[in-house]
Amino acid sequence: MEDNKKELEVIDLRIIFSKIWAKKLLFVKVLPVVFVLSCAYILCIPRTYTSSLNLAPEINNSSNIGGTLGSLASSFGIDLGNMETTDAINPMLYPDLMDDNGFVVGLFDINVTSADGSIKCSYYDYLAKHQKYPFWKKAISGIKKLFAEKPKAINSTGKNNPYMLSKKQNDIASAIRKKVIINIDKKTAVITIATEAQDPLICKTIADSVKERLQVFITNYRTSKARVDEQYYHKLMVESKREYEKARQLYGSYADANTDVVLASMRAKQDDLENDLQLKYNAYSTMVAQYQAAKAKVQERTPAFTIIKGAAVPIKATGPKRMLFVTIMLFFAFFGTCIYIIKEDIISNITRK
Structure with missing residues (x-):
């Protein structure tokens, strides 16, 4: 059978x-x-290019984590040493910056130039005026505009308040979120920035610009408390210097006016002025030392960044895969x-x- x-x-x-x-x-x-x-x-689908870079920021560990717990976490690809920091913003949250309008709107003013030099404008204008689309998308967009309600003019520049954007600005911000991706390796804490654009040179420019803005954000956050302390001690130093100079002038004037006086009361007052001058000088010296220490703290808290792989101008387009399609x-x-x-x-x- x-x-x-x-x-x-x-x-x-x-x-x-x-x-x-x-x-x-x-x-x-x-x-x-x-x-x-x-x-x-x-x-009909325009070609797109992708550029990426790898950035390793310096991270201050709150403690050295080791032993069984550290080994167990490493076996799952997680480095607890990189994750446990004294910062309120964990490095694992850096990719979430692209969800913030303030960070994304800050990318609007990036100056970009196309590879052939025909386009020189801001990144916002490039996405708004110089993008290529398939003909059917243009037709659908035209039909939608006929039936869509006219949006209200809100925050025409986008600079006054990035959290109150117009419809067009919000669409551009959404497009940027799709074209700029920030990822971080949970084990090594290496940040990867990948950008996509219809022009290879603009693709690289945006990757470098996002890297610089991310570095500024991390540096400002990591040094924010130290900079507040620096400003506070600078204010105290200026005030103590003013008090010291006032006491010095008062003591000098009194000493000059009573050089030949032998009265005990006069000498006692002169001694009081001299002691007050010394106290003001000691306070001023202390504030100078505190201010210098605060300045050093700012430098200490400023992270160093290592570029593991820089962004390069892509030679070949990454999409669409025409032959494969x-x-x-x-x-x-x-x-x-x-x-x-x-x-x-x-x-x-x-x-x-």
Whole structure:
């Protein structure tokens, strides 16, 4: 019985292949049409380029974490030493900066230049005026504009309040979030910035600019408390210096006016002024030392950044994959035509079962 079943299966396959071969002219009609349509479709989609860089920021560990817990975390690809810091903003949260309008709107003013030099404008204007779209997207967008309500003019510049944007500005911000990706490795804390653009040079420019703004953000945050302390001690130093100079002038004037006086009361007052001058000088010296220590603390808290891989101008476009797309479409066309030819056999086998 098993041999008979195998023989029937072989016969069925031969019949199927013969039916497909008998309809070979159908493939001659379908495949060229699919090829032309696929090429026409994919050629309308503009090419995009991708550039990326790797940045390693300095991280101050609150404690050295080791032992069994550290080993267990490392086995899951997590470095607790990099995650446990005294900062309120954990390095793992840096990618979430792209969700903040303040950070994204700060990218609007980046000056970009295309590889051929034909475009020189801000990043906002580049996304708003110099993007290429397939013709069907332009048509759909035109239809939507006909029926859409006229948006209210809110915050025309986007600089006064990044959290109250107009409809167009919000669309540009959403586009930037799709084109700029920030990721961080949980094990090594290495930050990866990847950008996408329709021009290779602009792609690299945006990657470098995002890196610089991220460095500024991290530095400002890491040194914020130290800079507040520096300003506080600078204020105290200025006040103590003013008090010291006032006491010095008072003591000098009194000493000059009473040089030959031998009265005990006069000398006692002079001694009081001298002691007050010394106290003011000691306070001033202390504030100078505190201010210098606060300045050193700012420098100590300023993180160093190491560029592991810099952003390069991409040579080849990353998308769309035109050859791959056409090949896949031809495969589906071939497979679908085969199913169409043998659909009666498929239906009869299903009905028989």
